[in-house]
Amino acid sequence: MIRFDNMPPEVMQAMCTPMHQILPPSSSHSHHPHLGALYLGSLAAAQDAPLLRSQGISHIVSVLDSPWAPSPSHLEREGFSVYKIEVGDDASVDLRPFLEAVCANIEGMRRMGRGVLVHCQQGVSRSAAIVIAYLIAHQAMSYDTALTLVRRKRACVRPNSGFVRALQEWEGVVRSGGTGGQRPPIDRRFTN
Incomplete structure (x- = not known):
């Protein structure tokens, strides 16, 4: 349970905002003419079809457990595609x-130019962990860099301790060239 006493104002404000943009749409990559934006948010954002459409979001990654997990059919009837992970x-x-499958799903949708919202109940722990995993795998970020970026965009982000351990292990797997989205960064040195 999240306690609101002693919370900094920016964290309280983030908790009251349904979603935040983590990565903007991009058209500067030579290999991919247009990448869709990536958003992180709460269940309230996922249930607001006009808000989603206004931000160009057409794909939703839902990270919820029962009984919170709504049926994706109402979103699909509204024209959204849904990728569902049931975890507490x-x-x-x-x-x-x-992690491997959800990161590949997000990357595939972004490469198709589709805006993606990753959400859980409050947009604090589960969905934040998935977004951080994606940034590690497909944006070649370290865990610490990804967490810093996500917290800068959505101040209330607090993955639980088990998710933190899993993400740190995920970073090691991705860096070693194991499963994940990218090979480890290449050490490029320029000479004259």
Whole structure:
């Protein structure tokens, strides 16, 4: 349960904002003429079809457990595609089995030019962990860099301790060239 006493004002404001843009749409990549934007948010954002449309979001990654997990059919009837992961926000939950597939799904949708919202109940732990995993795998960020970026965009982000461990392990897997979205960064040196 999230406590609101002693919360900094920017965290309280972020909690009351349904979603935040993490990565803007991009048209500067030579290999991909247009990448859709990436958003992180709450269940309230995922249920607001006009808001989603106004931001160019057409794909939703839902990271919820029952009974919170709504049927994706109402979103699909509204024209949105939905990728669903049923996990609880508990430090004992192992996110690692989901990371490769969900990161590939997000990257595929962005490469198609589709805006993507990743959400959980409050947009604080589960969905934030998925967005951080994506940034590690497909934006070649370290865990610390990804967490800093996501918190700068959505101040209330607080992945639980089990998710933090899984993300740190995920970073190691991606960096070693194992599963994940990219190979480790190449050390490029320029000479005259």
